Amino acid sequence: MKNIVFWRQLTLISFFGFDCSLSYWPDEPINSIKTRRAIFTSHTQVFKVRIGGEVTFPCAVANLGKDVITWSTGDRLLTAGPVKVYNEERLIHNHNGSEITLRDVQPRDTGQFSCQVNNIKEPMVLKHTLDVLIPPRVVARNPEISVSVFENAELECSGHGNPQPHIRWRRKDGAPLSLSYGEVEGNRLYLQRVGIEASGDYQCIAENGVERMDGKPALETVKLTVNFPPEIDLETQQYYPKIRQEKLEMTCHVKGEPSPDVNWRRGKRVLSGHDQGKYKMSTNTYTGLHTLSLFQVTEEDLGNYTCHAANRLGWSEQTITVSGKPLRPLLLPGHLENRRSYKLRWMIESAFPIRGHNIYYKLVRPGEDRLECSEDDKDGTDRCIMLRMDGRTGERIEFNIKKEMEAVLRDLRPESNYILQVQTINDFGVSEWSEVHKFITIPEPVSALAPWSPFYSSSCIPVPLHIPLYPVLLLLFVSPSLS
Template identity: 30%
Template sequence: LREVNEQQLWQLDFLIYLQIKCGVGSYDEMFTNIPRVFLALSRCYVEDRSSKVAWLNRSGIIFAGEDKWSLDPRVELEKRNPLEYSLRIQKVDVYDEGSYTCSVQTLHHPKTSQVYLIVQVPPKISNISSDITVNEGSNVTLVCMANGRPEPVITWRHLTPTGREFEGEEEYLEILGITREQSGKYECKAANEVASADVKQVRVTVNYPPTITESKSNEAATGRQALLRCEASAVPTPDFEWYRDDTRINSANGLEIKSTGSQSLLMVANVTEEHYGNYTCVAANKLGVTNASLYLYSKYGRGERDVQVVLTNTCLCSKYTVTL
């Protein structure tokens, strides 16, 4: 090697290419973040062609001069001019993270410069709880695991009109004594600074026994149609039954029962005196049973009749309502 003077000092630059952006590092040490799958390019320059140069990492020598010692096919030299000695890494992976050293040997002073490569990885949810069904009052634990570098921050949110976000940044969401109001979709979001957050959802179904939410009595005149309505809230959807004086009613003899979802209707096609009175609506599922009383009233009250009186002798026809 021939001797070099102070004006012939080698120089080292480190460039990281992310899509179309690049940054230039210092000569001594630089911490650089690059997303996985992009290209990492470490540029090393010398001003003296006789200098011996090598690239090393924690595993050993990568290149000594132009001789490649590494078996990694993704690693190669880039020499666009005689004084350039750059290290290129294709398809950067997390295992590439670490210290890289460019070592220059001269007659007077061996010189090294080091750069530390930090590989960033977008957040990715790797595991989330499956949709679950539980009974009201149970304790529920939802799990959301995510990978990424930096480590993703995980947040949970109950997807309701209020959109409540739970405090804390935890992989596990604990719900103690869950209520029916806490059923629905829960969103897990994993976020870091590298890319857009990864979001997934889990549905929680809460079973609870029936509760009668509406029971509407009605009134009707004889010979008319009548309708009694009963509604109940329950999960699973309740089954309905109708009773009159402890006797179960079926769809027959002018009576028809129509039950759809949370509502049941008892319809009377042609009301007679025998139809007036108390009816019981029963709603049941596997968790419980409840009932409500409904009444079918006479439109004119007890004992009233609609009577027509015709005075044929005078040809004067009138209509009266009398109480017998």
């Protein structure tokens, strides 16, 4: 009878489809039969953890019974049940291995961490993946690049981190990268036929979405140097010192790469600061400004001085003239004295005595501003006139002159347009022409009316008299009959 009851209950259990291992003893009650198979309640996961961070791997198991959980990574056994097998201070295991925690995660920890339930039958394995996120880092292949002007240049950086960073380029000074310079993203930046303006610092920036601890971007600077022969710019090519002037400074701006050697020359002689205190040379290495100081200027110091620069790619020079000629005259406001004359005023400045002045004026058509005489002007008229004015002032010889001059232009045409220029002369030559000046003469006055005219006015302006006109008209009509 007992066997019959057992088979009924066994049939009932099979009917409901339980998948379990049963142990039966004929004398044991059926309600003592238990399930022995373990089941994972945790799932496989991928953990993305920033370097230095912390991660916990779960391994929850139902119906574990007396089975043991072990953890391993690669070929290394980490834990077995409550026992920590691998002596790693960063590793902590809890609840008999149902989870482990790894602190201060490092790139070498990247990989799989396996949880295994070791039962009598086939062991069960749950695998987690650890991906260690590493902030970007960038390294320049060559932090300094040097090429000659019009050559091609290639700048290269490599990015490191996880995920693999992408690299973009920019100029440190913020100037845009020209399209002719090629790509602005990628490990390499190609610059084609570089000019002088391409010199400077370029930055390669690596980005992968992982923020750095300092919060700053990962970048590296590559210095590009474009070599070129010297170039010289002058602020002015003419200097007009005064006699016995304490100091005269002449300057030239020099550019070149490599940095040029610069010297000053007078004729074929290279000047030196040891020339009895006459000269002093100074250089501003930041701006490339070179200065020659000349002390206690005398007439013997007049002449040409040369700024000479040279490097391994070539040389250049520019000549500066220390002149004794007068400075360019400065025209001052003049005025018309009458309809046929104009008072001209100008300022002169000369280190040496003035010998004369050239005044060049011309009658022009409205809108015309050409002052040079042409064949059409040589017709015996006053269309193009050059006046020579003596500048000597008696027996006294004047140096370092700065004063105002004036002259009256006469016999001009009324109601006409004139243009003029002035030039100053001394023993060393003539100055530059002044700027062009324009003026217009006043028209001829209106002819006076007869006193008997009804429109006569003492001011010579025709103004009607305030009298009726009909008596005059009547007189005109009646006078024939009187004869």
